Amino acid sequence: xxxxxxxxxxxxxxxxxxxxxxxxxxxxxxxxxxxxxxxxxxxxxxxxxxxxxxxxxxxxxxxxxxxxxxxxxxxxxxxxxxxxxxxxxxxxxxxxxxxxxxxxxxxxxxxxxxxxxxxxxxxxxxxxxxxxxxxxxxxxxxxxxxxxxxxxxxxxxxxxxxxxxxxxxxxxxxxxxxxxxxxxxxxxxxxxxxxxxxxxxxxxxxxxxxxxxxxxxxxxxxxxxxxxxxxxxxxxxxxxxxxxxxxxxxxxxxxxxxxxxxxxxxxxxxxxxxxxxxxxxxxxxxxxxxxxxxxxxxxx
Amino acid sequence: xxxxxxxxxxxxxxxxxxxxxxxxxxxxxxxxxxxxxxxxxxxxxxxxxxxxxxxxxxxxxxxxxxxxxxxxxxxxxxxxxxxxxxxxxxxxxxxxxxxxxxxxxxxxxxxxxxxxxxxxxxxxxxxxxxxxxxxxxxxxxxxxxxxxxxxxxxxxxxxxxxxxxxxxxxxxxxxxxxxxxxxxxxxxxxxxxxxxxxxxxxxxxxxxxxxxxxxxxxxxxxxxxxxxxxxxxxxxxxxxxxxxxxxxxxxxxxxxxxxxxxxxxxxxxxxxxxxxxxxxxxxxxxxxxxxx
Numbered sequence: 001x002x003x004x005x006x007x008x009x010x011x012x013x014x015x016x017x018x019x020x021x022x023x024x025x026x027x028x029x030x031x032x033x034x035x036x037x038x039x040x041x042x043x044x045x046x047x048x049x050x051x052x053x054x055x056x057x058x059x060x061x062x063x064x065x066x067x068x069x070x071x072x073x074x075x076x077x078x079x080x081x082x083x084x085x086x087x088x089x090x091x092x093x094x095x096x097x098x099x100x101x102x103x104x105x106x107x108x109x110x111x112x113x114x115x116x117x118x119x120x121x122x123x124x125x126x127x128x129x130x131x132x133x134x135x136x137x138x139x140x141x142x143x144x145x146x147x148x149x150x151x152x153x154x155x156x157x158x159x160x161x162x163x164x165x166x167x168x169x170x171x172x173x174x175x176x177x178x179x180x181x182x183x184x185x186x187x188x189x190x191x192x193x194x195x196x197x198x199x200x201x202x203x204x205x206x207x208x209x210x211x212x213x214x215x216x217x218x219x220x221x222x223x224x225x226x227x228x229x230x231x232x233x234x235x236x237x238x239x240x241x242x243x244x245x246x247x248x249x250x251x252x253x254x255x256x257x258x259x260x261x262x263x264x265x266x267x268x269x270x271x272x273x274x275x276x277x278x279x280x281x282x283x284x285x286x287x288x289x290x291x292x293x294x295x296x297x298x299x300x
Numbered sequence: 301x302x303x304x305x306x307x308x309x310x311x312x313x314x315x316x317x318x319x320x321x322x323x324x325x326x327x328x329x330x331x332x333x334x335x336x337x338x339x340x341x342x343x344x345x346x347x348x349x350x351x352x353x354x355x356x357x358x359x360x361x362x363x364x365x366x367x368x369x370x371x372x373x374x375x376x377x378x379x380x381x382x383x384x385x386x387x388x389x390x391x392x393x394x395x396x397x398x399x400x401x402x403x404x405x406x407x408x409x410x411x412x413x414x415x416x417x418x419x420x421x422x423x424x425x426x427x428x429x430x431x432x433x434x435x436x437x438x439x440x441x442x443x444x445x446x447x448x449x450x451x452x453x454x455x456x457x458x459x460x461x462x463x464x465x466x467x468x469x470x471x472x473x474x475x476x477x478x479x480x481x482x483x484x485x486x487x488x489x490x491x492x493x494x495x496x497x498x499x500x501x502x503x504x505x506x507x508x509x510x511x512x513x514x515x516x517x518x519x520x521x522x523x524x525x526x527x528x529x530x531x532x533x534x535x536x537x538x539x540x541x542x543x544x545x546x547x548x549x550x551x552x553x554x555x556x557x558x559x560x561x562x563x564x565x566x567x568x569x570x571x572x573x574x575x576x577x578x579x580x581x582x583x584x585x586x587x588x589x590x591x592x
Contacts, residue, residue, distance in 0.1 A: 191588055195588065235583070237584050
């Protein structure tokens with residue numbers, strides 16, 4: 001009898017390893033030379049990063065289940081952040097500067113940077129800082145955040161085709177990493193990375209394809225993340241070898257399924273997140289602490 | 301390769317105005333220049349023509365024929381405009397186009413034997429655009445059989461595999477290259493045609509030519525019969541005339557993935573090599589494909 005040998009693939013390149021934060025609690029993402037969870041084929045030195053999100057304003061229209069864990073702290077982003085770390089064990093956080101939305105409260109870059117600095121100083125875990133996706137305003141806000149939080153190695157995003165230049169210069173000068181976002185398009189993802197890499201170090205870039213929730217377009221996100229990993233590992237495309245972030249908590253909790261029951265909502269978010277990890281995401285931004293806990297259990 | 305000039309096109313503001321106002325002068329300039337540049341056919345794209353379709357096409361065909369002896373490719377989805385144009389064509393015309401979609405098959409294809417014309421037959425069918433080479437093959441087998449039954453010989457069928465912009469779906473470009481090699485087996489004697497400029501739609505303007513030229517060489521190697529092209533693109537025309545054999549040779553080598561000493565290449569040669577790698581699907585496309 002011939003003994004069956006399962007075929008194994010070897011890839012000669014690695015996904016770049018990106019570091020967020022500084023000091024002991026800094027986290028590394030990426031670095032793998034194989035597909036997600038293919039421990040039998042290659043090495044995946046860093047577990048996926050699992051971030052919890054915090055808003056700089058009181059959440060509006062959140063389902064009661066996802067508001068519950070934070071009810072006592074939503075009035076203060078700093079206390080909210082501390083609770084995420086101390087009570088829910090988050091190893092990385094994402095601060096969304098929703099107040100800066102020019103169509104909303106339109107908080108000044110200075111004020112946004114002040115809050116960010118205060119929050120970053122009060123925690124010892126790495127911090128992602130997220131704008132509103134408004135190119136011009138994000139540019140002002142993230143540049144000011146970069147300056148005020150100099151040396152903290154924040155992960156700033158989203159950086160878009162229309163505003164990457166200024167933000168990347170600030171990130172370079174003040175020592176931060178970036179999330180380059182191109183919506184659901186591998187060609188534009190590559191385009192933006194090429195543009196950034198002309199003056200910004202590739203190992204400080206994280207890719208965001210934009211993500212959708214289970215039942216609401218998840219399969220498109222899955223395919224895009226999967227193809228980026230294939231281009232990176234199989235075609236050895238250096239402009240696609242950055243770790244990938246998936247940000248979908250908001251979309252999950254907007255679904256009617258998530259709003260129907262607590263259990264269903266938590267599963268909705270956890271399953272969406274797990275699915276993106278299977279596609280190849282290296283960093284997830286989550287909303288519910290139980291979704292974080294579930295994913296952690298599943299992958300440990 | 302047979303080149304069909306695409307510049308008499310309703311998408312051009314000047315031509316569109318000239319068609320509406322029946323002003324022959326801009327038409328003359330465009331026709332004379334494309335003829336002088338060595339086009340083999342001229343494409344007359346009048347669009348769907350909502351108003352006076354028959355009259356417009358008839359006027360245009362007659363006007364164009366005053367300034368050139370080239371055969372014409374009538375480009376409209378409007379069967380009334382098509383038939384009026386065919387009636388006044390002096391030379392064997394090319395109907396652009398029919399597809400495997402039921403309505404198109406039934407309205408356009410009967411005009412082919414009636415006017416002893418040729419026809420561009422695309423792989424599109426009722427299900428839309430096939431997603432790969434095999435689906436293209438099965439679609440064209442059906443449509444060609446339908447055409448044959450109407451008395452249209454394969455020699456009058458110009459198969460259009462449908463070329464999508466490389467920036468929209470690179471896999472479709474690769475599928476195109478695969479499919480075009482299958483044509484002689486699928487429909488012996490049939491010709492092939494593509495709308496070449498569509499390949500580079502959306503790409504940076506100054507780089508569109510490079511994509512188009514490279515693809516012309518690649519498809520030419522696989523036996524492509526004809527292409528609808530920018531009739532003012534001098535380099536494309538020179539390549540097609542065989543005046544740039546070193547570039548053709550280089551593209552062939554890049555297609556074969558020959559080992560090349562990248563550092564011995566000129567800037568322009570390197571651009572052709574990188575572009576070939578993109579078009580054969582070896583490198584993921586981005587608008588800055590030359591910069592990496």
